[in-house]
Amino acid sequence: MRLYIPENLDIDQLMYDNPPNFKKYKCKTDKLLYIIHLINALPLMNKDLLYEGYVPLNATMLQSKISNYKEYLDYLLNDLKIIESDGQYFPGYKSKGYRLIEEYKTEIVSVSIREQVFSNTLKVHRNRIKASVTHLDYLTKWFDDKLQIDIDYVNEFLKEEFKLKENNDALRDYDRSRKKFKEPIAQLNHAKISAEKINRGEYYLMHDSNVYRFHSNLTNMRSVVRNAITYDGQKLISIDIKNSQPYLSTILLSRSFWIEQKNEPNQEKSLSISFNEPKSCHNYAFNDINTNKYKGVNEIDDRMNISQIKIHDSDSYIMLGDIDKTLMNKEFSQYINLVVSGTLYEFLEQQFSQCLGETFSNRKEVKTAVFQVLFTDNRFLGQEEAKPKKMFKEMFPYVYEVFRQIKSKDKSLLPRLLQSIESYLMINVIAKRISEEYPDAFICTIHDSISTTEEYVDVVEQIMIEELSKAIGHPPKLAREEWCKSNMVKHLGALKEKARVVA
Known part of the structure; x- marks a missing residue:
């Protein structure tokens, strides 16, 4: 499993300048990065979070992987000052939300997990999710090395789209009911993570226990980016x-x-x-x-x-x-x-x-x-x-x-x-x-x-x-x-035309 963090984040230097003071446990770098990774990656599971700014982190979910997660959150919030919280917690309804501070709202990069013990903990969780789809082999069998994405084309597309949207609110995706825009950098990172996971063959497959939908890398991906995907070379x-x-x-x-x-x-x-x-x-x-x-x-x-x-x-x-x-x-x-x-x-x-x-x-x-x-x-x-x-x-x-x-x-x-x-x-x-x-x-x-x-x-x-x-x-x-790349070209063309009209 890879972790997706801001490209300008030097966690080792920050920890050197502001050493942790955990009493019972030694502070592990991977666990800090995992929490930051969740803020970037959870919108893959719930695209509505791209409008919200703050990403809710469930306490039960965190504790199953990081027993003293509160100390890690406090360290990130108060000492390293990498993240900030909305402070809103409603039992049984809403977990506290977290977001990266403005300095770290940048394009993400992927890093590997250094510690084997923590990697094994996350693997147990992934295997539990994987077990939910064992009865859906007629769907899961197609997630193999024949499922390909033109990652270079996607990355160029995302960069060009981001440049168009970054300084032009009129081009951003707007939700009328929430009266909010999607942040272009969050949208770019969401798409980049989903594309890279397919490129690496890291498949996330789950049959949820709420409405019994089948979730996969394709369901979690922006529809416009799916145009760069083929199976066994076929459209x-x-x-x-x-x-x-x-x-x-x-x-x-x-x-x-x-x-x-x-x-x-x-x-x-x-x-x-x-x-x-x-x-x-x-x-x-x-x-x-x-x-x-x-x-x-x-x-x-x-x-x-x-x-x-x-x-x-x-x-x-x-x-x-x-x-x-x-x-x-x-x-x-x-x-x-x-x-x-x-x-x-x-x-x-x-x-x-x-x-x-x-x-x-x-x-x-x-x-x-x-x-x-x-x-x-x-x-x-x-x-x-x-x-x-x-x-x-x-x-x-x-x-x-x-x-x-x-x-x-x-x-x-x-x-x-x-x-x-x-x-x-x-x-x-x-x-x-x-x-x-x-x-x-x-x-x-x-x-x-x-x-x-x-x-x-x-x-x-x-x-x-x-x-x-x-x-x-x-x-x-x-x-x-x-699904064809010409749809991505048309998407960018429509944004450029709208920018010209607005200007």
């Missing part, structure tokens, strides 16, 4: 689900998805969601909103069911209550039609523009606004910034009510539910089928997309259409995107 093509989260949300508007009986004898029948119990099949008549015909549970169509996916154990049950009554309504058609046609974002952009005066510079900003509508806390509705959310409620009252009910006790449940549905379909159904029918086809899931080579792109797309149509009840809109 790669990604097949994306357009409007993926809204598309997957349409299954939540079907009562057949929620059937999971927990009724005791002589009790009134009610619907509830069980995230841990096996699927039951009582004969229970209900009105399906998409067919408008009465069916028994044993006669349900091939659409997916809540019992097929996993949700974290702590969610346990959600009693449907009023959501069952909401699902009896038929006024989902406009929302579903917009989603299935792949035009929801365009429709909402037009409505937000005409009625609220909201303007968007690109599709990414529209997507951010839609995610605010769907995934923010129900209580956010009363805020001044919630005008798009209020407007969505007025346009799609019954859809809004279903989502409101799901988020009534935990605002994170709706996005986690949708991501779990996505994980199940992309990993357990689609990728698994491809691997069985076309074992020689390179495939890599990147959450709501699958990448493959030109040879197999047609069959992969056809399987995606078949399985998603069957599971969700509506055919998806898919989009292909070739």
Whole structure:
């Protein structure tokens, strides 16, 4: 394992000038560098941290590798003065955040770990993560020496992009909901680390226990940098689900998805969601909103069911209550039609523009606004910034009510539910089928997309259409995107043109 630290950091000289005074343990240089490395590397796991400035360092995670981590943090903060903290700690919610001081917000370099004992400690942790993907060999087997990246081209690209963004705020990535920019140097280092790891064959593969997504070096990489990647010299093509989260949300508007009986004898029948119990099949008549015909549970169509996916154990049950009554309504058609046609974002952009005066510079900003509508806390509705959310409620009252009910006790449940549905379909159904029918086809899931080579792109797309149509009840809109360096050239060209216009 390599550690990524600021290129201008001379840790040995700093420690010589400001010797540590640890009482019980000798201060190890590698452990100091590891903490600094985490501040640079953790945004690989959570790209939102690129907007935040401060990187939260979990105490439990640190202590598992550095028993006296508090002394190391204090030494870095107060004696060496390399890092600074936001001082904000909320038990069970937020760890203290740390960032490098301005002097060390520079391009990173990689260094090797000197001490074998600490290297072994980190290796144990990596092996624990690696164990989470042993059952996904049909995905992990492709992370080998045939997966290549043109590292020299990437480094030149990143340097040129950084120069353009460094002194021009108008070119920086902006998050409308956070009202924050990404720091160009943090963005450069994030991309550089992810590219170098692939170049070195240092693969990070994990199946998370929250929403069961498959994380890899490719999922953690900036999309524009993926254009420099090939497999066995072949060009790669990604097949994306357009409007993926809204598309997957349409299954939540079907009562057949929620059937999971927990009724005791002589009790009134009610619907509830069980995230841990096996699927039951009582004969229970209900009105399906998409067919408008009465069916028994044993006669349900091939659409997916809540019992097929996993949700974290702590969610346990959600009693449907009023959501069952909401699902009896038929006024989902406009929302579903917009989603299935792949035009929801365009429709909402037009409505937000005409009625609220909201303007968007690109599709990414529209997507951010839609995610605010769907995934923010129900209580956010009363805020001044919630005008798009209020407007969505007025346009799609019954859809809004279903989502409101799901988020009534935990605002994170709706996005986690949708991501779990996505994980199940992309990993357990689609990728698994491809691997069985076309074992020689390179495939890599990147959450709501699958990448493959030109040879197999047609069959992969056809399987995606078949399985998603069957599971969700509506055919998806898919989009292909070739991974090629010309996309990186276009990206830089767009930045240069924008800089010229702004100037």
